[in-house]
Amino acid sequence: MEKQLTDRSKQVLKLVIEEYIAAARPVGSEVLREKYKLAVSSATLRAEMAELERQGYLEHRHTSGGRVPSESGYRLFVENLMNRMGLSNADMRRVEHQFHQVEGNPDLTRWAELAASVLAQLARNAALVTIPRSDAKTLKQVQLVHINDRSALTVVVMNDGSVRQSVCLLPYASSQEELNSVSAALNAAFVGYVPLEMAVRAHGLNGIAAEVAPQVLGVVSRSGMSGTVSQSGLISMLAQPEFHQSDAARPLMEILEGGALVNELADRIVNRSGVHVIIGSENPLQEMALCSIVTASYTAQGGSYGLLTVVGPTRMQYERTISSVYYVSRLLSSMLHDNNESIRHAESRRFDDTAD
Template identity: 35%
Template sequence: MERLTERQEAILDFIVREYVDAATPVSSKRTVEGSDLGVSSATVRGEMAYLEGLGYLTHPHTSAGRIPTAMGYRYFVEHLMQEAGLPLSERRMIEHQFHQVDRDIEQWIRLTGAILTSKAGTASLVTAPRTHRSRFKRLELVRVSEGNVLLSLVLQEGTMRRRIVSLEASRIPRALQRLTDELNSLLLDLSSEEVRTKSSQLKPAQEAVGEHVAELMDDADLRHDLELHRYGFAHILRQPEFAKTERVKKVLGVLEEPGHLESVLAEVGLSHTGVQVIIGGEDRWPQMSDFSLVLARYGAAWQTTGVLGVMGPIRMPYSKNVPMVGYMAHLMSGLVEGRYT
């Protein structure tokens, strides 16, 4: 994603923030009046048309104003967003609420969901922490095209995971088989964390495959008996984006489809560190095209972990929700580490 000019970024930044606040298309006149661009409405209209051509903005048929696209929100999150951290007084109040409840994970989960929904004004998602750890049994590497192989991973509990990976060694059949044999010997019965540690000490090709193995094992660990708690979905239905019946059906479809949200959280939440932002399905989850997720892993390193976050329309106050989710994940991590380690 190439960087825009300073003026284009200022216009996109203003339109995103204004649309998030007001939920109405933003005109060039409003942009000139509400910003310090120092240019005419005609100049701003030209820049808006350019940003629309790039895919960052669009406009409803009935309005001359522009609204951000999922791509526009993504650019905002990656390049323009200034996180609005929680004030110290609010952090202390939240910490006090947790100190008031027993050392019970179910109460922590309910309180986390209630706080996220209250502060973000949208739905929240929290999974219970799990201690299940997959163990490596064997892998197979099969050449499928020039430079690409199918990695088939079998875990000790009998489950299998597959992934297409790029691998130079696939160009030489004997090298591919030797790599398979070496890794099956070196990684036997290791957890994902142990696979990462071991792989970092190996040759580049072994390390590359080892990282893919660890990611597949992380995914298997999260999917194992995933217990997802959902709160505040009525907040989504109150948003103007979901006033029409067909949009309401989309919300209900996401809620009712077995394992859908669990699958997204499994792939994103615990497979990555830090706060992860999913906007409009990212062309990977079509059912999520009207929604955004802000997720973060919490827990005791890779031993006892869960995921928490918020879900709402893509017109979301990311600058507020990203630090909120990050803070709650940090708080829950401290609680879980104190209980399980």
């Protein structure tokens, strides 16, 4: 539960975080008072910052230095304190102009490469964009097989005959007979649908079926991605002071280049809309503990989907990054839909001309 903070404490925390994001240096009371013309004494600011540290929102890494945000501080900032500003009109016009350059191109790889490049430029960090499969798969059958009281093997069969398996954690002890009923409920809700449609239909489930549906959706979602990832902005990200040491950068690079991150993210966001922010130790992979991730899905033809993801240090520009991911995901989905319609109409006209 969020600890109660006074309005002044929230203002101080917001300023500390914004200053640390901008300068990458621990923030002291004198810096805040002088730079932001605060009408309080340095002693009052030190007391406020000490209380924010006591409550877990700030950290004091060196006795003589200033303070830096903790993960809890960043989380409160993202959810309640940061400015809710979209991209500027100039940024939006520039992004739209760049995407118009690939209109009429049916190659999703080209769209993903452009999206990664645009996101990296906007967020000034690393951007990863997965490429949806052009042939979106639908679910043919799902079966939960009892392993022990709190886990089951999830066996997913897609309409093309491909099979995926994963261990599913159960909310409470369940027998195989109960799992058969859960499987029946999942099949009734999901068979014949693509992942994004399944995510909507999952809201009608209840009991164990509702609890395990996100895990089933995660298994299904990975069959809808090609596994190909377009990347951009890695150099910008590694130029951040957090990654100057090679022992911090090397495992992160391996994760970003290996594809493990996007698989983990697919499990997390397949049944959730909007932009998602994952901070520090909230990350699904231990190697990402120094990073924050901002991610959202976009849709392509046939209900298939891909992921747009920005990766950077926890000291990232959250307002701009969230706005960028949101805008590009919406624009990309809209333009891919329009692009597919235009291509279909062109093909139809060409067929009609040939028939004549």
